[in-house]
Amino acid sequence: MSDTAPATFRVATEESPLFQVILTVIVLALLVLLLFAPLVAVFYEALGKGWVTAVTSLADPEALSAIRLTLTVAAIAVPLNTIFGIAAAWLITKYDFRGKALLITLIDLPFSVSPVVVGLCIVLTFGANSWIGALLVQAGHPVVFALPGIVLASMIVTFPFVARELIPVMVEQGRAEEEAALTLGASGWRTFRTVTLPNIRWALLYGVLLCNARAMGEFGAVSVVSGKIRGQTATMPITIEMLYNEYLSVAAFALAAVLACLAFVTLALKTFLEIRHADALAAARRH
Amino acid sequence: MGKPLIHRSPIPGLGISAGITLTLLSLVVLLPIGALLAKGAAAGPERLWGEVNSARIWASLWLSFRLSFLAAAFNLVFGVALAWVLARYRFPGRRLIDAAVDLPFALPTAVAGIALTALYAPNGVFGAVARELGFKIAYTPLGILIALVFVGLPFVVRTVQPVIDEIEREVEEASATLGASRAHTIRHVILPMLAPAALTGFALALARAVGEYGSVIFIAGNLPMKTEIAPLLIVIKLEEFNYDGATAIGIAMLVISFLMLFVINAIQVWSRRRIGYV
Numbered sequence: 366m367s368d369t370a371p372a373t374f375r376v377a378t379e380e381s382p383l384f385q386v387i388l389t390v391i392v393l394a395l396l397v398l399l400l401f402a403p404l405v406a407v408f409y410e411a412l413g414k415g416w417v418t419a420v421t422s423l424a425d426p427e428a429l430s431a432i433r434l435t436l437t438v439a440a441i442a443v444p445l446n447t448i449f450g451i452a453a454a455w456l457i458t459k460y461d462f463r464g465k466a467l468l469i470t471l472i473d474l475p476f477s478v479s480p481v482v483v484g485l486c487i488v489l490t491f492g493a494n495s496w497i498g499a500l501l502v503q504a505g506h507p508v509v510f511a512l513p514g515i516v517l518a519s520m521i522v523t524f525p526f527v528a529r530e531l532i533p534v535m536v537e538q539g540r541a542e543e544e545a546a547l548t549l550g551a552s553g554w555r556t557f558r559t560v561t562l563p564n565i566r567w568a569l570l571y572g573v574l575l576c577n578a579r580a581m582g583e584f585g586a587v588s589v590v591s592g593k594i595r596g597q598t599a600t601m602p603i604t605i606e607m608l609y610n611e612y613l614s615v616a617a618f619a620l621a622a623v624l625a626c627l628a629f630v631t632l633a634l635k636t637f638l639e640i641r642h643a644d645a646l647a648a649a650r651r652h
Numbered sequence: 653m654g655k656p657l658i659h660r661s662p663i664p665g666l667g668i669s670a671g672i673t674l675t676l677l678s679l680v681v682l683l684p685i686g687a688l689l690a691k692g693a694a695a696g697p698e699r700l701w702g703e704v705n706s707a708r709i710w711a712s713l714w715l716s717f718r719l720s721f722l723a724a725a726f727n728l729v730f731g732v733a734l735a736w737v738l739a740r741y742r743f744p745g746r747r748l749i750d751a752a753v754d755l756p757f758a759l760p761t762a763v764a765g766i767a768l769t770a771l772y773a774p775n776g777v778f779g780a781v782a783r784e785l786g787f788k789i790a791y792t793p794l795g796i797l798i799a800l801v802f803v804g805l806p807f808v809v810r811t812v813q814p815v816i817d818e819i820e821r822e823v824e825e826a827s828a829t830l831g832a833s834r835a836h837t838i839r840h841v842i843l844p845m846l847a848p849a850a851l852t853g854f855a856l857a858l859a860r861a862v863g864e865y866g867s868v869i870f871i872a873g874n875l876p877m878k879t880e881i882a883p884l885l886i887v888i889k890l891e892e893f894n895y896d897g898a899t900a901i902g903i904a905m906l907v908i909s910f911l912m913l914f915v916i917n918a919i920q921v922w923s924r925r926r927i928g929y930v
Binding site: 392403406410453460463481485487489495521540609617624632 | 657658659661662663664665666668669670671672673676677680681682683684685687688691730733734736737740741743747749750751752753754755756757758759760761762763764766767768770771776777778798801802805810811814821824825828829834837838859862863864865866870883884886887890895898899902905906909910
């Protein structure tokens with residue numbers, strides 16, 4: 366051995382091949398235990414008694430109304446949060462004002478509050494024994510244990526998503542292009558539509574995607590305010606919990622599999638955006 | 653004095669963007685959280701303390717914070733290792749694994765909860781193995797820990813990965829040229845550069861775990877004094893229509909979370925200053 370040089374040299378900035386293999390195997394083994402196994406379990410349990418049973422359980426009126434409610438909630442909460450996100454990002458990146466840091470902290474606040482505490486806050490604000498809640502119930506528009514409460518809960522937990530994706534991108538792009546368009550005589554709205562929007566559309570889509578996934582899957586905050594009335598205020602995650610607690614395992618996991626498919630679509634689109642439109646996303650998303 | 657509240661800007665839309673932002677922020681975030689604090693103020697500190705000061709609630713708060721800390725610490729080590737493997741090593745399926753790391757962000761927590769329970773319950777695939785070995789995973793604190801590791805997994809990876817991509821190979825080469833072993837380079841050159849980002853990820857994972865509900869309640873078993881997490885007690889108090897009790901626990905959780913974030917922020921500032929790396 367001493368008379369011949371080794372066939373391959375190891376680069377000084379790499380770990381030994383053996384170390385690389387061992388570390389990779391350990392990390393992947395943990396990922397299988399923690400991430401992939403649960404995912405397989407969802408589909409295994411859903412299809413354990415055959416396709417027919419699983420699909421039949423999804424056609425149950427209770428399941429159908431849960432799917433409808435979840436779609437309705439997302440269809441209201443996500444556009445509202447998108448409008449908010451655009452407005453907040455515009456305000457924060459196009460103007461200089463005092464208290465900007467405080468504003469950003471307040472926008473991010475929902476991420477550091479437990480979803481259950483979010484639900485509690487809604488009950489305390491709009492519940493039947495608060496004065497606002499009592500007025501609304503009298504007027505025939507209850508918030509808690511009804512659609513508005515569920516929408517509000519979903520909105521709070523997904524509140525920062527869109528703004529968070531847009532702010533770094535819009536900071537990077539600066540104000541010069543908008544100022545040029547305005548100098549050339551474009552109206553404010555036209556500037557936004559033809560200059561700003563094309564620059565931020567992929568980051569916007571990215572934020573909307575994350576916002577939607579969380580809104581459709583939210584459990585903690587919604588479970589506090591929903592009242593869990595079958596066929597009326599039970600969203601998909603809430604219905605999964607009720608079915609699971611009634612030992613209707615196939616039905617619970619079939620509904621869970623639908624939500625898992627939504628997660629796949631979200632991840633696929635997200636990865637596509639990260640690869641295809643990396644330069645239009647926030648720097649932390651590029652890899 | 654001196655500095656104006658807002659600088660004049662030629663860009664239009666200040667009124668409408670400020671209007672939308674402040675209206676929605678007030679209605680959606682400030683009003684509800686303000687209501688919690690107002691409810692707490694109306695009940696008074698003595699009443700709140702009386703509600704919190706029971707063995708069952710202390711046990712749940714201690715369980716929540718202890719396990720969240722352990723889960724975030726596990727994710728700190730595992731997340732740095734995973735980010736390193738994804739950023740530096742090449743193996744088949746790397747792209748797929750990279751995308752899958754975000755699964756806990758995309759998968760609804762209730763789905764994760766029942767899936768983990770199906771696996772780690774005594775009659776599940778992994779639970780059966782544990783039973784053979786003489787211990788239980790689901791319905792014990794260990795089960796809660798697994799759920800919290802699951803939900804916190806992406807945070808450290810996603811904060812550390814971009815920093816690894818930014819490291820210039822020349823720095824590592826310089827270290828090697830000066831005679832440092834690879835282990836020495838990792839310990840004294842690379843890990844210090846990753847520390848601030850890793851701590852940020854740790855803080856995010858910790859904050860998320862403390863408040864986590866959906867993925868935990870299925871696997872926890874929810875035995876009072878043993879496997880009952882703090883958010884669950886809020887739900888129980890609300891079901892008993894004990895609003896003061898729920899408010900007291902909610903405020904306690906808010907205060908402890910903010911204190912933890914404050915401490916971790918301070919550690920970050922300190923480590924950034926010490927290393928001189930932003």
